[in-house]
Amino acid sequence: MSKSSTTTSQNIPAAPLDQMRRAPAHPGGLLADWLQDVGLTAAEAGRRMGISRAQMSHVVTGRKPMPHTMCVKVAALLGTSAEMWATMQLRHDLWHAMHDKATQKAVRAIVPITPPASTRGPYTTPTMPADDTRSARASSRGVDSFTRDAPRLERLCRDLPRR
Numbered sequence: 001m002s003k004s005s006t007t008t009s010q011n012i013p014a015a016p017l018d019q020m021r022r023a024p025a026h027p028g029g030l031l032a033d034w035l036q037d038v039g040l041t042a043a044e045a046g047r048r049m050g051i052s053r054a055q056m057s058h059v060v061t062g063r064k065p066m067p068h069t070m071c072v073k074v075a076a077l078l079g080t081s082a083e084m085w086a087t088m089q090l091r092h093d094l095w096h097a098m099h100d101k102a103t104q105k106a107v108r109a110i111v112p113i114t115p116p117a118s119t120r121g122p123y124t125t126p127t128m129p130a131d132d133t134r135s136a137r138a139s140s141r142g143v144d145s146f147t148r149d150a151p152r153l154e155r156l157c158r159d160l161p162r163r
Contacts, residue, residue, distance in 0.1 A: 014091065023095045026062040027071075027088040034078055035060075049073040065089050 017024070035045050046056035051070060058064035066074070071085035097103055 017095045024091040026092050027066045027085050028059040028062045032060045049077055
C-alpha cells in the first residue's frame with residue numbers, strides 16, 4: 001500500500017516566524033478555499049454554525065481575526081481541529097506584530113532582565129532529594145525546614161474540605 005504524495009502522516013514543523021519574509025496565511029483564506037471545495041457559501045456555513053453573515057464575510061476576507069469560538073465551530077463543521085484554526089490565527093497575528101514598525105521601535109528600547117547565574121528561574125521547581133539526603137541537605141542550610149513545616153502542612157491538609 002503506497003502513500004499518496006499529497007497526504008502525509010507526519011507533522012511538518014512550521015517555519016520560525018522571525019525567518020519568514022511573508023506573513024502566514026490568514027485562516028479565513030483557508031476557510032474560503034475549504035468552503036468552496038465542499039460547495040458551501042460563507043453565508044450558508046455561517047448559518048449552520050450560528051455565525052452572522054457579516055462576521056463570516058469579515059473573517060473569510062481576512063479583514064477580521066477568527067475568534068476562538070469560531071475556531072471551535074469551524075472545526076466542528078469541517079471535521080478539523082480548533083487548535084489548527086487558532087494556531088493559524090496566532091501565527092498570522094504574531095508575524096504582523098513582529099513586523100510592525102512601532103512594535104519594533106518599542107522592543108529595541110527594552111532593556112532585557114538578566115538574572116544572576118546563581119538563581120533559578122521563577123517557574124522552575126526544585127527537585128525533591130531522596131529521603132536519606134533530605135536531612136543532611138536541610139541541616140547543611142542550618143534549618144530543618146522539612147521537619148519544621150510538617151505540623152503546619154498536616155493542619156492545612158486536615159482543614160481542606162473533603163469531596
